[in-house]
Amino acid sequence: MRPYFPALVPxxxxxxxxxxxxxxxxxGALLMPHGWQKLSGDMAVVAVNFAKAGLEPxxxxxxxxxxxxFFGGLLxxxxxxxxxxxxxxxxxxxxxxxxxxWPNGFFWTAKGYEYPLMWGLLALAxxxxxxxxxSVDAWIGREV
Numbered sequence: 035m036r037p038y039f040p041a042l043v044p045x046x047x048x049x050x051x052x053x054x055x056x057x058x059x060x061x062g063a064l065l066m067p068h069g070w071q072k073l074s075g076d077m078a079v080v081a082v083n084f085a086k087a088g089l090e091p092x093x094x095x096x097x098x099x100x101x102x103x104f105f106g107g108l109l110x111x112x113x114x115x116x117x118x119x120x121x122x123x124x125x126x127x128x129x130x131x132x133x134x135x136w137p138n139g140f141f142w143t144a145k146g147y148e149y150p151l152m153w154g155l156l157a158l159a160x161x162x163x164x165x166x167x168x169s170v171d172a173w174i175g176r177e178v
Contacts, residue, residue: 055113055168061156062111065123069104072096087134102126110160113169117178120160127154 037043072080077096084099085092106119127150135147142148165171 051167054163054166057156058113058116058160058165058169059111061160062107062109065103065107065110065153069100069102069107072100073104089129089133099126113165113171115178116165116169116171117161120157124154124157124161127151127157130154 037046077093077100080096080100081093084090084096089095102119102122106123109115109119110123130150131147131154135145135150138144139146140148164177171177
């Protein structure tokens with residue numbers, strides 16, 4: 035495929051190997067604060083909010099999601115066990131889309147499913163593609 039701006043090809047080509055790691059690292063790093071917020075706060079409040087959304091057992095699920103977001107985000111960022119973690123995030127986001135946010139419509143500003151849908155699709159891409167060459171999975175030579 036011919037580029038629209040051929041003069042930029044010398045910039046694109048050397049940076050191309052870093053594109054996927056940037057996506058993977060950013061996804062993991064941006065997921066972690068959501069988990070940290072839950073882990074460092076009052077987990078009972080998080081559980082009450084989960085219960086209000088119909089998510090049961092709320093307290094156990096709140097701990098699971100907090101750990102998935104924080105520790106799973108860390109694993110995604112470093113590229114370790116990328117596919118299994120991405121599948122867990124995908125399942126969590128599918129539940130968030132259909133069980134929690136769907137009735138509010140699409141837009142996130144109205145508490146709709148836009149944001150968890152984006153996260154779910156990103157997790158799907160990570161599950162399909164894996165960690166890539168700049169990852170702990172590649173370093174140890176194993177990938178699920």
